[in-house]
Amino acid sequence: MTIHLTRIVPDPRSSDARRDARSAVDTHRRLMSLFPQHTGLDPRAHFGVLYRTDDTPTGPHLLLQSTHQPDLTQLPPTYGTALTRPLDPLLDALRPGLTIRFRCVASPVRKPGATTRALYNLPAVVALNGAAADEWWLRQADKAGLKVLSLHSTPLDAARGTRSSHNDGHKQRINHQRARFDGTAAIIDPNQLHTAITTGIGRGKAYGCGLLTIAPTRTTHP
Structure with missing residues (x-):
């Protein structure tokens, strides 16, 4: 089972990113939208989704970990940049x-x-x-x-x-x-x-x- 780590750097000009940053519930929904839907009662656990927000000198970054590779095309086009890498090594x-x-x-x-x-x-x-x-x-x-x-x-x-x-x-x-x-x-x-x-x-x-x-x-x- 491959573990994936994704770093998302939200663009501060994105209204979607700013709205998500104000609510842990909205951030959760945004990240879960990157995974297949209708997968049972607890899709977060099913895909091993964990995340946190790290404050950096250039602004907040979202760090997302999962057992299923997220579909980053589901992010709004102006949301920011994102990159996924495997944690297996x-x-x-x-x-x-x-x-x-x-x-x-x-x-x-x-x-x-x-x-x-x-x-x-x-x-x-x-x-x-x-x-x-x-x-x-x-x-x-x-x-x-x-x-x-x-x-x-x-x-x-x-x-x-x-x-x-x-x-x-x-x-x-x-x-x-x-x-x-x-x-x-x-x-x-x-x-x-x-x-x-x-x-x-x-x-x-x-x-x-x-x-x-x-x-x-x-x-x-x-």
Whole structure:
């Protein structure tokens, strides 16, 4: 199974690109339009679609990962530029002891038990920040077969948007708190890391959270 990584550089003059940038739901819809339609209840999971927005000196870039090659002709002609490349050479080179750089924009949360929620009047899902978010990431990295050597976390704006229910058309607000985790790590288990890369980490995978990218420490970040 080939994993594809696509970088989309939106043109700031494109009204479509500007509209998508304001809503995680609209970005999700735009990216899913690049894949075959009518593929079941969860096309995002079916095509292994994960994405995030990276801020760069030239403006925001969309990084899209998928197990099916996206049809970039479905982007509006003035949307921007896009290029897809396979990740297989990178994934095939994973081995224990290799030192890598990593980046992941994720939604760090915890889910208190029913007793704790009732005692402290907590919601079902509690967003984490600061040291608690770092600890969350260290646990996720361990599950992903990584030993973190250095870590820098940055709080980001939440992924927000409004979507309609498929059943009754009811409007649902999307709000996933996000943080970006950057650092270096040593690979302990390549199979666990491969799984984490292909399936994503944490909540909000449809809305710009969970994509883990890596690069050997001797190269620039993907």
